[in-house]
Amino acid sequence: MDPRTDRPRPRLDPRLYQIAALSGLLVYGITGLHFEVQPLQAAVILTPVLLTQFVCSRAWRLPAFDRKSALISGLSLCLLLRTNHLGLAFLTAVLTVASKFLIRWNGKHVFNPTNFGIVAMMVVTGQVWVSPGQWGSVAFFAFLMACLGGLVVNRASRSDVTYAFLGSYVGIVLGYALWLGQPIAIPLHRLENGALLLFTFFMISDPRTTPSSRAGRILFAALVAAGAAFVQFRLFRTNGLLWSLALASPLVPLIDRLLPGERHEWRRTSSSRSTQSTGGEYETIADPGGARARPRAVVAAGP
Amino acid sequence: MLGLALWSPPARSFCGFYVASGDAKLFNRASRVVLVRDQDSTVLTMANDFRGEPKQFAIVIPVPTVLAKDLIHVADPGLLDHIDAYSAPRLVEYFDENPCAPVLAGRMLSLMASAPERSEREAAGLGVRIEARYTVGEYDILILSADQSTGLETWLRQSGYNIPAGASRVLGSYIKQGLKFFVAKVNLKEQQKLGFSYLRPIQIAYESPRFMLPIRLGMVNADGPQELFIYALTRKGRVEATNYRTVKLPSDAEVPLFVKDEFADFYRALFDEQVRKESMQSVFTEYAWDMSWCDPCASPPLSSDELRGLGVSWLEDPGRGTAPGSRFLKISPGRRSMPIRIAPGGAGGVFITRLHVRYDGPHFPEDLVFQETADRASFQGRYILRHEWKGADQCRAADAYRSGLAERRAAQARTLATLTGWDLEEIRRRMAVK
Numbered sequence: 239m240d241p242r243t244d245r246p247r248p249r250l251d252p253r254l255y256q257i258a259a260l261s262g263l264l265v266y267g268i269t270g271l272h273f274e275v276q277p278l279q280a281a282v283i284l285t286p287v288l289l290t291q292f293v294c295s296r297a298w299r300l301p302a303f304d305r306k307s308a309l310i311s312g313l314s315l316c317l318l319l320r321t322n323h324l325g326l327a328f329l330t331a332v333l334t335v336a337s338k339f340l341i342r343w344n345g346k347h348v349f350n351p352t353n354f355g356i357v358a359m360m361v362v363t364g365q366v367w368v369s370p371g372q373w374g375s376v377a378f379f380a381f382l383m384a385c386l387g388g389l390v391v392n393r394a395s396r397s398d399v400t401y402a403f404l405g406s407y408v409g410i411v412l413g414y415a416l417w418l419g420q421p422i423a424i425p426l427h428r429l430e431n432g433a434l435l436l437f438t439f440f441m442i443s444d445p446r447t448t449p450s451s452r453a454g455r456i457l458f459a460a461l462v463a464a465g466a467a468f469v470q471f472r473l474f475r476t477n478g479l480l481w482s483l484a485l486a487s488p489l490v491p492l493i494d495r496l497l498p499g500e501r502h503e504w505r506r507t508s509s510s511r512s513t514q515s516t517g518g519e520y521e522t523i524a525d526p527g528g529a530r531a532r533p534r535a536v537v538a539a540g541p
Numbered sequence: 542m543l544g545l546a547l548w549s550p551p552a553r554s555f556c557g558f559y560v561a562s563g564d565a566k567l568f569n570r571a572s573r574v575v576l577v578r579d580q581d582s583t584v585l586t587m588a589n590d591f592r593g594e595p596k597q598f599a600i601v602i603p604v605p606t607v608l609a610k611d612l613i614h615v616a617d618p619g620l621l622d623h624i625d626a627y628s629a630p631r632l633v634e635y636f637d638e639n640p641c642a643p644v645l646a647g648r649m650l651s652l653m654a655s656a657p658e659r660s661e662r663e664a665a666g667l668g669v670r671i672e673a674r675y676t677v678g679e680y681d682i683l684i685l686s687a688d689q690s691t692g693l694e695t696w697l698r699q700s701g702y703n704i705p706a707g708a709s710r711v712l713g714s715y716i717k718q719g720l721k722f723f724v725a726k727v728n729l730k731e732q733q734k735l736g737f738s739y740l741r742p743i744q745i746a747y748e749s750p751r752f753m754l755p756i757r758l759g760m761v762n763a764d765g766p767q768e769l770f771i772y773a774l775t776r777k778g779r780v781e782a783t784n785y786r787t788v789k790l791p792s793d794a795e796v797p798l799f800v801k802d803e804f805a806d807f808y809r810a811l812f813d814e815q816v817r818k819e820s821m822q823s824v825f826t827e828y829a830w831d832m833s834w835c836d837p838c839a840s841p842p843l844s845s846d847e848l849r850g851l852g853v854s855w856l857e858d859p860g861r862g863t864a865p866g867s868r869f870l871k872i873s874p875g876r877r878s879m880p881i882r883i884a885p886g887g888a889g890g891v892f893i894t895r896l897h898v899r900y901d902g903p904h905f906p907e908d909l910v911f912q913e914t915a916d917r918a919s920f921q922g923r924y925i926l927r928h929e930w931k932g933a934d935q936c937r938a939a940d941a942y943r944s945g946l947a948e949r950r951a952a953q954a955r956t957l958a959t960l961t962g963w964d965l966e967e968i969r970r971r972m973a974v975k
Contacts, residue, residue: 370783426906
């Protein structure tokens with residue numbers, strides 16, 4: 239406990255873990271797995287996400303420039319987005335961060351920014367793509383990613399959405415294979431996939447775009463899992479996870495209305511208590527009125 | 542001897558399996574498939590290097606729909622040879638200039654390697670409700686559907702097809718997914734009438750969002766890894782697997798001159814080594830190119846007629862513009878001796894992706910699923926020979942050139958060893974490099 243505040247001692251912001259994990263994955267992807275992303279493209283993505291975050295923070299008169307969230311979105315884009323045109327990579331980066339400020343409902347942004355940026359660009363331009371097979375299915379790597387991801391979500395307090403999604407999706411994939419009479423190697427191969435783990439631990443786990451209540455989050459996770467399976471096994475389209483999350487995200491305000499709960503907010507201790515503090519912490523802000531009543535702190539923190 | 546059909550142990554197949562009658566040995570090398578995909582339309586041309594007696598040939602392929610007769614064709618085998626030659630990894634040759642009198646002119650030629658001759662296969666085929674029955678070219682074709690795999694299996698056994706143990710389970714999962722079964726065998730009378738002594742590729746077309754190749758049936762009782770070449774022709778861009786890693790074959794590497802005389806061995810060893818490095822869990826891209834040109838051309842690009850023969854339907858009207866291959870454009874004259882050909886209909890062009898996969902059950906448990914990306918970046922498996930300048934001129938540049946040769950040769954040896962897994966000392970010995 240911090241004797242000055244009677245609050246738990248500030249922990250390291252879990253987004254730092256997330257940034258470290260994503261950076262490590264990107265380096266491994268480029269050097270070990272030969273991802274089709276050059277350092278130049280990474281720079282063309284990371285620079286505009288930070289710039290857009292900065293510009294929007296000023297335009298929306300936010301008290302702080304949240305570079306960590308922007309960096310997480312940018313690193314996720316580097317891992318997922320593929321295109322022949324640097325201009326499109328730039329545009330996707332801008333759109334990704336801008337969506338947090340522009341597409342909002344009752345003070346929350348509606349879409350996971352990376353998910354929105356990629357899906358919107360796939361729909362509009364048809365010139366960007368995601369390579370879900372790029373990770374391969376080496377068990378060691380999957381395990382490593384799970385550990386890294388697990389570390390992040392365990393510290394991010396909303397691991398319930400991750401576990402609910404994983405439970406639902408694994409259940410559907412195993413159940414479908416069982417029904418088809420396929421050998422267990424097939425569903426296991428589908429699940430031993432780096433793209434799935436990346437989605438599970440780094441995208442759907444985003445506490446800012448999931449429902450506020452636990453029941454809502456579990457419902458949301460199950461919906462996304464079912465949607466992803468539908469896209470993959472019924473529509474036979476690629477990237478079911480991304481499409482499903484993008485389509486389910488607009489339902490979050492509805493779920494919040496039906497199942498109100500506590501609102502999560504990334505917030506630095508320093509922003510609310512002392513500008514001298516170098517540490518930070520995240521917390522869940524009580525939001526008994528659901529999305530309709532917005533505590534002041536949420537307004538201050540911004541996207 | 543319909544009731545006594547046997548399986549030949551080494552026979553292998555990619556999306557179906559062969560059916561043998563009698564005790565004849567079936568022998569097959571790598572399968573080649575041309576996959577033309579435009580939106581949800583697929584045209585699949587399959588060449589199986591079947592070497593047994595035609596009467597012993599039968600193939601079963603899961604297909605998404607009941608195919609009408611006009612959606613089944615027999616293709617010219619020359620088309621597959623041509624597309625293979627056009628997209629094959631290539632060796633290019635450069636001749637160093639006199640460093641004392643540098644000029645830009647040079648010469649480059651390309652050699653082409655065909656698909657490696659290896660891999661065999663195994664097979665069987667089956668059905669229950671006969672949805673359609675056709676004779677197309679030299680093939681008798683049945684389209685079957687079934688409610689359960691045991692019924693399908695029984696029907697086929699009774700019809701003289703021999704089904705390997707374990708096939709029933711695979712068939713069952715395809716039946717539950719609503720797939721039909723395309724069964725083809727050779728009509729000897731028709732074959733005699735047509736006068737072909739070999740089996741021509743079968744071509745089928747269907748509309749389905751499924752963009753995949755079923756490989757599971759062919760693995761039912763295969764006794765080792767199988768080889769598959771996929772030539773995907775699309776409108777937008779490169780094709781890749783979505784449920785396996787797709788990696789590019791190492792390319793643009795400078796290798797010792799002796800590779801010229803054993804390029805096929807080099808290519809095989811290179812592929813073996815890459816498969817090993819990827820733990821046999823990846824699909825390899827060997828070529829990705831806009832088909833209106835090539836540089837260098839291992840073989841001229843396919844003509845519009847050839848592309849149409851493979852099922853490409855989006856080309857411009859043949860009456861308009863110049864036929865592909867008839868216009869030659871030399872880029873950087875003097876630097877390249879190979880022509881770069883321009884085909885008409887730029888926007889409606891054809892993009893080719895040549896994928897090469899070696900697979901078996903443990904490493905490739907699932908059927909191959911693909912996606913078309915917007916990637917139009919050119920890639921080719923290209924290996925470089927550089928002939929040293931042997932002149933006697935003396936100048937500072939020549940001294941520098943000569944002193945750099947030893948390191949260059951050493952680097953070539955190391956590159957070759959890394960690419961192929963060949964012994965470095967042996968390579969050095971053959972190059973006479975210390």
